[in-house]
Amino acid sequence: MNLNSSSKARFSDRVPRALLLSAVVLCFVFPARSQIQLPDGNGKQDLERVCTLCHELDELSKVNFSPADWGYLVERMVAYGAPLPKDRVPVVAEYLARAFLLLL
Numbered sequence: 306m307n308l309n310s311s312s313k314a315r316f317s318d319r320v321p322r323a324l325l326l327s328a329v330v331l332c333f334v335f336p337a338r339s340q341i342q343l344p345d346g347n348g349k350q351d352l353e354r355v356c357t358l359c360h361e362l363d364e365l366s367k368v369n370f371s372p373a374d375w376g377y378l379v380e381r382m383v384a385y386g387a388p389l390p391k392d393r394v395p396v397v398a399e400y401l402a403r404a405f406l407l408l409l
Contacts, residue, residue, distance in 0.1 A: 341366055348393070348400025355389045355397075356382070365405065372402035 341362045376398035383389050
């Protein structure tokens with residue numbers, strides 16, 4: 306019985322260490338993945354507040370949309386439930402068009 310209890314003790318000592326190590330790794334890996342630097346401008350705060358509820362900002366930099374495409378995309382996201390007031394839709398669409406033309 307001592308053999309079983311000692312092997313259980315060793316296993317239980319390793320599990321918290323593995324969980325702690327995993328948590329530390331995730332804390333450093335995930336923030337580094339989505340560190341896109343957006344230029345200042347009207348619409349940036351809306352974008353960061355609303356769009357990041359569902360999307361990583363680095364996802365947006367992978368597309369090459371025209372200003373009209375950005376407008377359509379923002380309108381579609383609002384139709385899907387993004388909590389952006391309708392009067393802010395053109396502001397965010399214009400910001401996206403300007404910001405990602407600068408990043409290309």
